[in-house]
Amino acid sequence: MKCFTHQIDSVGICKSCNKAVCSDCAIDTGRGIACSEECVNEVNDINVIMDKSKQIYGIGSSSKLPPTGILMYLFFAVAFTGFGIYQTIIRERPDYFLFVMGAGFLIVGGLAWFRNRKLNLNC
Ligand SMILES: [Zn+2]
Ligand SMILES: [Zn+2]
Structure with missing residues (x-):
């Protein structure tokens, strides 16, 4: 050139x-x-x-903590599942809605984590 x-x-x-x-x-x-x-x-x-x-x-960041977005999903997954167990004990029948929500957040969070790992992102 x-x-x-x-x-x-x-x-x-x-x-x-x-x-x-x-x-x-x-x-x-x-x-x-x-x-x-x-x-x-x-x-x-x-x-x-x-x-x-x-x-x-978060490219090149040395943080070993999971990204906050995924922590949010995890938090909701635990909160919904925990509340589901609580409701199941109180009402003496399983609250499927809360369990489904908890599982949904866990799956979405897992997918987001997997995608971030693949793209080498940290957000
Ligand atoms: Zn020149
Ligand atoms: Zn120029």
């Missing part, structure tokens, strides 16, 4: 506008190559956005 402005061999591609740049045009931002001062600002913005979304999705 040739440099976008100089028609000589390029050394890289601007991380912001994807134009090919030669060694004269390329500005190393530290985390990607930019072709101009405007693109340096853009590249810095992209890096900030990447860092933020990494935090949001």
Whole structure:
């Protein structure tokens, strides 16, 4: 590929506008190559956005705790099942609705956990 402005061999591609740049045009931002001062600002913005979304999705997080979303499902599963057992004892007949709800939350939570593991997310 040739440099976008100089028609000589390029050394890289601007991380912001994807134009090919030669060694004269390329500005190393530290985390990607930019072709101009405007693109340096853009590249810095992209890096900030990447860092933020990494935090949001928990990529690279060292936390060993299960994600809060899945903890919520687990909490509801335990709450519904517990309340179901309580109602079963009080009324002396099984409260199927609460057991089904509890099992449903457990399944949905399990699926969410499995999906997160597969996609390497942590949310
Ligand atoms: Zn550029
Ligand atoms: Zn150039």
